[in-house]
Amino acid sequence: TISGDGDQTRDFIYEKDIAAANAYFATQSPATGVFNVASGKKITIKDLCTTICQLTGSTSEIKHAPERAGDVKHSMAAIEKLKSAGFVAQGNLSDGLKTTVNFFRAKTT
Numbered sequence: 001t002i003s004g005d006g007d008q009t010r011d012f013i014y015e016k017d018i019a020a021a022n023a024y025f026a027t028q029s030p031a032t033g034v035f036n037v038a039s040g041k042k043i044t045i046k047d048l049c050t051t052i053c054q055l056t057g058s059t060s061e062i063k064h065a066p067e068r069a070g071d072v073k074h075s076m077a078a079i080e081k082l083k084s085a086g087f088v089a090q091g092n093l094s095d096g097l098k099t100t101v102n103f104f105r106a107k108t109t
Helices: 017-026 046-056 078-085 093-108
Strands: none
Touching: 017 093, 046 093
8 A cells, every 4th residue: 555646755775785884984994974875766656566566476556555644645765975985876776776685585495
């Protein structure tokens, strides 16, 4: 179930890139402070759901519920500080989702 029309956008990142950013800042970068570790790309919630259904072979119906009060329509992280510190995410969301689905499929067989 998607709250609203599904055209809301978010900035998702593959968790392997989060781990890589943590390792980078712990071992390679003198930079300190708070960083948005994100892809700097947006994807609609509707497209995310469709991608997950395709990767899993799901025939589940995507339903829509009323929009949540106060929900932000579009959200994308500012990653300029991250890039200027020398870190750029290497993965992409689709490959990350595929890897995650395959991991859980292997666990259930």
